[in-house]
Amino acid sequence: MKPVGKVLCATAFVVGFLAVFWKDSFKPERLSGARVLLTGASAGIGEQMAYHYARFGAEMVLTARREAVLQKVMEKCLTLGAKKIFYIPADMSNPLEPEKVVQFAVQKLGGLDYLVLNHIGMTRFEMWDGDVEYTRWLMQVNFFSYVTLATAALPTLEKNRGSLVVVSSLTGGGSCAGMCSHNRLELPQWLFVTRNRGKLTQTEHGSKIQDDPDSPSMAPSSFQPVSWCFPFFSFPGKVPTPFTTSYSATKFALDGFFSSLRHELSMQKKNISVTLCILGLIDTESALESTRGKVSFPASPAPDAALAIIRGGAMRVREVFYPGWLHLLCCLGVLFPCDPILQSFYSP
Numbered sequence: 001m002k003p004v005g006k007v008l009c010a011t012a013f014v015v016g017f018l019a020v021f022w023k024d025s026f027k028p029e030r031l032s033g034a035r036v037l038l039t040g041a042s043a044g045i046g047e048q049m050a051y052h053y054a055r056f057g058a059e060m061v062l063t064a065r066r067e068a069v070l071q072k073v074m075e076k077c078l079t080l081g082a083k084k085i086f087y088i089p090a091d092m093s094n095p096l097e098p099e100k101v102v103q104f105a106v107q108k109l110g111g112l113d114y115l116v117l118n119h120i121g122m123t124r125f126e127m128w129d130g131d132v133e134y135t136r137w138l139m140q141v142n143f144f145s146y147v148t149l150a151t152a153a154l155p156t157l158e159k160n161r162g163s164l165v166v167v168s169s170l171t172g173g174g175s176c177a178g179m180c181s182h183n184r185l186e187l188p189q190w191l192f193v194t195r196n197r198g199k200l201t202q203t204e205h206g207s208k209i210q211d212d213p214d215s216p217s218m219a220p221s222s223f224q225p226v227s228w229c230f231p232f233f234s235f236p237g238k239v240p241t242p243f244t245t246s247y248s249a250t251k252f253a254l255d256g257f258f259s260s261l262r263h264e265l266s267m268q269k270k271n272i273s274v275t276l277c278i279l280g281l282i283d284t285e286s287a288l289e290s291t292r293g294k295v296s297f298p299a300s301p302a303p304d305a306a307l308a309i310i311r312g313g314a315m316r317v318r319e320v321f322y323p324g325w326l327h328l329l330c331c332l333g334v335l336f337p338c339d340p341i342l343q344s345f346y347s348p
Contacts, residue, residue: 026311032057033083035109035160037102039092039149040119042069044284045167048306049116054082056310061105062087064119084109092119092145093137102152113160114313115153117146118167120247128245135246142250147257154272161271165313166258168251169279262318273316277309280326 036053040046042064053060054077062077064070067089074087086108090097105112121141124134150164157164240248255276262274283299300323312320321327 026315028056028314031310031314034058034113035105035111036060036114036116037063037105037109037112037149037153038116038118039063039101040167041073041087042066045279045282045302045306045309046118047073048303049118049310050077051080052303052307052310054078054080054085057081057083059084059109060086061101061108063090063101065089065091092141093121095140095144095148098145098148099152102149106153106156111156111160112153113157113162114165115150115157115162116165116167116309116313117149118309119145123244123247125243127243131246135249138246139250139253142247143253143257146254150258150261157272158270163273163275163313163316164258164261165275165277165309166254167277167279167309168254169247273313275312275317275320277312277320277322278326279305279322 031053034053034056036058038046038050038053038060041050041062046064050060050062050073060077060082062070062074062085067087070087070089074085077085086104088101088104090101092098102112102115119141121138123138146166153162153164156162240252258274258276265272265274281299282302282305284302305322308320308322
């Protein structure tokens with residue numbers, strides 16, 4: 001066997017061996033009473049995150065543009081167990097709105113433990129048509145508002161040793177090091193492998209988590225596949241995709257800004273974690289509508305994606321990949337770039 005093959009086999013053996021004995025460090029009870037500001041909470045992944053946080057007993061401020069829908073989400077969160085919840089409608093295309101949202105959340109909750117940035121503007125899934133004004137607008141919603149929200153929240157997050165959780169996507173890239181999340185698997189930051197000890201099932205009102213009496217952790221499935229990555233890869237791993245020129249620009253900007261901010265916070269000895277969440281195609285109504293007939297990738301369930309994001313933020317990992325094969329795709333894209341293969345998954 002060649003030396004490279006021996007290294008790969010040895011790595012797989014070690015990772016598989018450790019996966020058997022690794023205990024998941026996610027403790028959902030720690031989210032009880034946690035103070036969370038969640039953006040983009042009226043639908044899709046944001047709505048599902050609100051329901052998960054409510055089940056964990058968090059205190060929340062929800063924000064999105066549509067007040068009537070926010071009210072309905074808030075009411076359901078109260079029935080699911082949220083200890084305290086408020087909402088504030090806001091349009092993130094207005095540069096003055098993000099700071100007001102943070103001020104409102106701090107006033108209502110007395111501070112923040114988690115700032116979860118999840119909102120996006122209306123995304124066109126089409127060839128570049130030269131619309132620079134639309135790109136400027138989308139940069140405000142998808143990037144500059146994130147920067148403003150984070151900047152306004154940094155003082156309270158520093159005081160409370162809090163966490164910044166930034167939802168990005170495959171087109172925004174991510175490095176080949178972090179927390180892998182397979183459809184039914186979350187992986188610890190340094191090891192990338194763990195076993196599932198809980199079950200998440202679908203009900204007519206959304207997702208429901210069933211506890212496994214053998215473990216305090218919760219995971220989005222009942223069976224125990226093992227997914228693994230190579231922690232010694234640390235490439236920038238960006239994956240630009242067709243039909244997403246403006247959207248990709250905003251997500252690349254998020255990755256660059258918040259990855260750099262993570263370094264600076266560490267250098268200043270500020271105990272604020274920054275978790276970047278790299279998502280693939282999720283089965284939200286808006287995503288499926290915009291990509292219908294154009295993409296061959298499978299869509300992953302929004303409740304599972306939401307839980308993976310929450311777990312990653314609670315465990316203070318650098319990156320969450322959901323589904324887990326995105327991590328491998330990022331690494332392969334850096335090591336063996338092949339545009340025709342990527343383009344074959346897209347139809348004009």
